Amino acid sequence: MTQRIVVAGATGYIGGNVARACVSAGLSVRVLARDPGRLPADLAGALEPFVGEVTRPETLRGLCNGADVLFSSIGMYILNRRPSLWEVDYRGNLALLDEAQRAGVGTIVFVSVLHGPEMARLSAVAQAREAVVQAIQASGLRYLIFRPTGFFNDMLHALPRIRKSGASYLVGDPNVRINPLHGLDFGEEVVRTLATGLPNNWIRSVGGPEVFTREEIARMSCQALGLSPKVRHIPLATLRLAAAVAGPFHGNFRAFLKFLEFAVTTPDMTGSPIGHRRLYDAMVECAAREPSAGRRGRSTPMRPGPRPT
Numbered sequence: 001m002t003q004r005i006v007v008a009g010a011t012g013y014i015g016g017n018v019a020r021a022c023v024s025a026g027l028s029v030r031v032l033a034r035d036p037g038r039l040p041a042d043l044a045g046a047l048e049p050f051v052g053e054v055t056r057p058e059t060l061r062g063l064c065n066g067a068d069v070l071f072s073s074i075g076m077y078i079l080n081r082r083p084s085l086w087e088v089d090y091r092g093n094l095a096l097l098d099e100a101q102r103a104g105v106g107t108i109v110f111v112s113v114l115h116g117p118e119m120a121r122l123s124a125v126a127q128a129r130e131a132v133v134q135a136i137q138a139s140g141l142r143y144l145i146f147r148p149t150g151f152f153n154d155m156l157h158a159l160p161r162i163r164k165s166g167a168s169y170l171v172g173d174p175n176v177r178i179n180p181l182h183g184l185d186f187g188e189e190v191v192r193t194l195a196t197g198l199p200n201n202w203i204r205s206v207g208g209p210e211v212f213t214r215e216e217i218a219r220m221s222c223q224a225l226g227l228s229p230k231v232r233h234i235p236l237a238t239l240r241l242a243a244a245v246a247g248p249f250h251g252n253f254r255a256f257l258k259f260l261e262f263a264v265t266t267p268d269m270t271g272s273p274i275g276h277r278r279l280y281d282a283m284v285e286c287a288a289r290e291p292s293a294g295r296r297g298r299s300t301p302m303r304p305g306p307r308p309t
């Protein structure tokens with residue numbers, strides 16, 4: 001039975017929601033943060049912060065002492081050129097794995113991406129995360145790997161842009177099917193799985209309860225903002241050209257564009273349905289908060305806009 005969990009990534013969307021679900025379930029939650037000021041404000045006092053950085057493994061010593069489970073969603077989701085996503089997504093998560101092994105943690109829970117092995121043929125985002133999956137599988141620790149589809153935050157971050165321009169912009173195939181997932185539904189699934197007795201070593205692709213085409217999501221975004229649905233289509237060639245131009249000098253950006261290319265051209269981007277929260281409700285709630293809702297405190301946000309919870 002899990003009692004103490006370490007959450008790495010709690011200053012971000014996925015990890016923050018996992019920490020929230022763990023606190024609600026009464027678990028003792030230690031969170032890794034390079035800046036504890038970025039931890040979710042509503043959880044102040046409920047978390048045990050541990051200050052450290054995955055890119056400086058020496059700062060992780062002691063992070064996992066006394067813990068049963070290590071969860072990590074640490075990953076680059078920003079446009080900065082440095083550090084590289086190999087330094088963060090790959091080596092950073094390997095440093096966490098080392099620390100978990102050193103401390104005798106029983107179980108590791110890691111977040112990769114939907115269709116990770118297939119996407120790895122196109123994007124370094126998936127290559128780096130799937131390389132971590134392989135290292136975890138070879139580690140001897142019990143593991144629970146999630147490969148989620150897109151989370152609500154991807155769609156909510158687009159709302160300010162749509163409000164400003166009066167239209168949704170879609171690149172790639174509008175008929176791609178996806179079942180986006182609320183972060184808290186994901187967090188609650190992690191807690192439930194840990195509580196109901198972990199099957200040894202499994203990998204699971206997950207998504208939310210409702211399936212949409214990308215076109216439907218684009219139209220719904222307008223409606224949630226009180227706009228009449230207007231969708232403009234951008235040729236896929238634009239994305240490919242941008243990736244080719246970025247390639248030689250901005251590896252992180254190229255990897256992200258290739259990640260996007262895979263996601264907007266793969267007909268089925270759905271995972272096994274979990275949770276109950278509805279995308280349209282979240283959009284309406286976010287639209288009502290925005291633009292007063294706080295922006296991400298990052299130097300170069302990849303997906304600017306209010307930070308959804």
Ligand SMILES: NC(=O)c1ccc[n+]([C@@H]2O[C@H](COP(=O)([O-])OP(=O)(O)OC[C@H]3O[C@@H](n4cnc5c(N)ncnc54)[C@H](OP(=O)(O)O)[C@@H]3O)[C@@H](O)[C@H]2O)c1
Nearest residue numbers: 009010011012013014015073074075076077112113150151
């Ligand atoms: N969101 C999605 O739709 C989605 C879907 C499937 C898979 N994923 C995977 O899950 C990962 C996390 O997603 P998210 O939405 O939670 O992203 P996020 O909100 O940007 O959170 C990223 C986390 O990683 C940490 N991090 C980033 N760069 C770092 C660095 N240089 N050094 C140390 N820590 C660093 C952040 O810490 P700071 O706050 O200190 O920067 C934060 O805790 C993604 O990278 C992606 O691979 C995401």
